[in-house]
Amino acid sequence: MLTTILSRAVPDVQVKTVRVEQWFTAQMYWVHVEPSHEEYWARFMELYPHWKQAGLRYGLLGFKLTPIFSSRTGVIEWLSDVLGLTRGESNLLQLSVRV
Numbered sequence: 626m627l628t629t630i631l632s633r634a635v636p637d638v639q640v641k642t643v644r645v646e647q648w649f650t651a652q653m654y655w656v657h658v659e660p661s662h663e664e665y666w667a668r669f670m671e672l673y674p675h676w677k678q679a680g681l682r683y684g685l686l687g688f689k690l691t692p693i694f695s696s697r698t699g700v701i702e703w704l705s706d707v708l709g710l711t712r713g714e715s716n717l718l719q720l721s722v723r724v
Contacts, residue, residue, distance in 0.1 A: 626721040631658060631665075634708050635672060638665045645697055645722050654700050655691045666691045679706045697722065 632640040642659045658665040670676055676692065677685070683703040684695035694700045701722060705715035 626718055627656075630704070630708065630710070630714070630718060631656070635665055635668050638668050640665065645700055647697070652695055653686060653693050654695070654697050655693045656700060656704070657691070663690055673707050676703075676707050679703055682706070 627645070628640055628643045631643050638661060640658055644657050645654055646657045647654050677688075680692050680694070680703050683706070684699035685703070686693045686695055692700075692703070694703065698719070701715070701719050704710070705718060710718065
């Protein structure tokens, strides 16, 4: 489901797989998009210029090629907000990534 949602969000960048990743030594989470992670997030930020402002409400820690959050829940809630997902879509997305 996450792959489908992010493919729709940035239709001009190919999306094959998407995973919510966690840094192995810290509570840091981000969304990894393949095959072109950097291109995807650059285009996402152009299309959704309010991404950073919204991120501050959900535990945005910083940015390094992709927004980094303090929790997996924060990542999903942020995406739901920025992309304007319905409550139902947001709930399904949370279930699909086991938040």
